[in-house]
Amino acid sequence: MPQRIPCGAWAAFLVSLALGFGPAVAEAATITLGEINPLTGRFAAHGTALHRGVLLAVEEANASPLLRVTLATRDDEGRPDRAVAAAEELITRLRAAALVGGYVDTLVGPISEVAERHKVPYVATASLDERLTQRGYRYFFRISHLQAYVDSMLGVVRDLFRPRRVAILFSATPGASQLARRQRERLEQAAIRVPVFEMFTSGMSDFAPLLARVRDADAEVLIADAFFADHLVMVRQLRALEVNLKGFLGAFGMEFPEVVRDLGPSGEYLFGTTGWEPGIAEPGTEEASRAFVAQYRRRFGGEPPPLAMHGYVAARAILAAAGRAAGRSGEVEPQAIRQGLQELDLLTPLERVQFDSRGEATHYRRLIVQIQGGTRIVVYPPDRATGKARYPMPTWKER
């Protein structure tokens, strides 16, 4: 016989509901995350990779019951004016509690100014310019920095290559120019001559005159502080002109799968830098790295480009910081996220994310990889090396 509930009990239950003393149901905190990336224009490939990483981080966060994230994405088209307009709109109209994204410092810089003015934390996904963290901004954070490139590239040159003469060709962007200047300073301090130090406009189709200078200066190693597409054109011309170097070290984008695919055998023995790529992850995060790769493949098809991890880690940093503040209120406030970012200590496949008082990532590192047999092997620093560097490269005729 069914048990009857006394009328008094029903009345007490309804009164308690009306007064808001209902059964305890955990309400997820909410956050609007604003993302600005170049999804069209000349940086579209990079921006799309960053965006996909951000998207995966948001989907992961929304799968947990603690946080409800609304992602508002804006395309800056690779134009600073659009980036500024997007940041203003996201903060003032959509009430974004934090901003994420940005590729190249000419876009990151203007976004960071808007974010600082409105006191909204901004985590840049790909930024190098040293000046950006020297402004005393309190709301600017980034997961990468120039020093990591300087340390790893100069380390491998000094410790493994030990050349007498090094040529540096660099792209005319703020980050690449600063990197080249730091490299030249450090090389000269180490008594290594830099007879060729040339800036070029990214996207050049003919590097022959510059490569002739590199050859005529008897440079043993060429450091190319350039983006991956420039590496492709440059290396093809090195082969055609038979400029025989002992080592080629590219700064940005050498970890892209297209380098191996498009260069084929000409890509063998080239050195480059990487922060993360499938199969290369921060120790202790291998499982998380594999899960990210699997999720990326399921969601978008194909292998995740390294920049996808940058997007993922930057967004995860914000969401982890928001998660720390989630218990305090329904809608997470920018101030709480900033505080959370400042106190963050998060292990990710790219790096252990911690920020110093300037917003600089304290543990960000670049590894040196070499293409050997069509795959990239970590050869430097020694504590992360998975193989031995093949140096010097054979001449083009010997291949």
Add this chain to the structure above:
Amino acid sequence: MESRRGPRRCTVVEAVVGGLITGTFYALLASGFAVILGVTRVFNLAHGDLVILGAYVGERLWHLAGWSPILVMPLAALPPLLLAVASRPLLARVGEPFVLRSVVLTFGASLLIQSTLQTTFTADFRLITPPAWDRGISLFGVRVAAGRLLIAATALIVLGLLHLLFTRTFFGKSLRAVSLDREGAALAGIDPVRVDRFVLGLGGALAGAVGPLFAAIQYVTPSAGIGPTLTAIVLTIFGGVGSIGGLLVGGLLLGLAESVAAWAGGALWRDLTGLGLLLLVLRWRGVGLAGASVSAIGPAGGRAA
């Protein structure tokens, strides 16, 4: 182990040879723009985007079928040709000032093509890399990439055929007549509408055909058209509107100046030298290297209508 220094010590000659090869390609790159501007007065800001469209078609055919960039040129020319011809009814509605309004119209077309390319081919970088094209061969004692030499040879052949078309055929003469005096040509029995359609198609096809060659020396993205468009504009001003010979001479001079400047002073001098040379020529001749008198097609008068 072989000496790492290899063959060398003739770097000025290298810079000159490299510059001439690049210049020949520049002339071909600009030919479609120059032909359309010379006859129809359409200032085609979508020219570079048509080149990139051809480049994508070429890259796909090379990637899927393994065809040489030169073999895929006719197929790569087809979509830009059709697009250019299809634009004629739109251009016919454009009022005065025609050139300025054609700039606005083709700028819109440029954005539309870029957006379609990104949707269709994604934003990934594309490059055509036939292994044989990366091999070096000796020319006048200097090393040159085989692919670049093939591109220069192809460019010379196409430019030569264009020159013959405009100067030695009746149809070419009718194009010149329309460009010089549209109404007079119509009275003489030449159909200006047919001429416009042909020239737009020819210009579009030239732009598309250059695409696979462009992708063989430079990476391609949906927004990469701005570079070819600027080169075409500079070179058309440089060589004189509508002249194939002027275009070739201008291209050779521009390529040469850029290459020697880059070799002697560094890469940043390359762009400055090109633009400086352009200003000098305009100051000196006012109408470009070829000027009006030797224009094969005619400097003014016509418009798509």
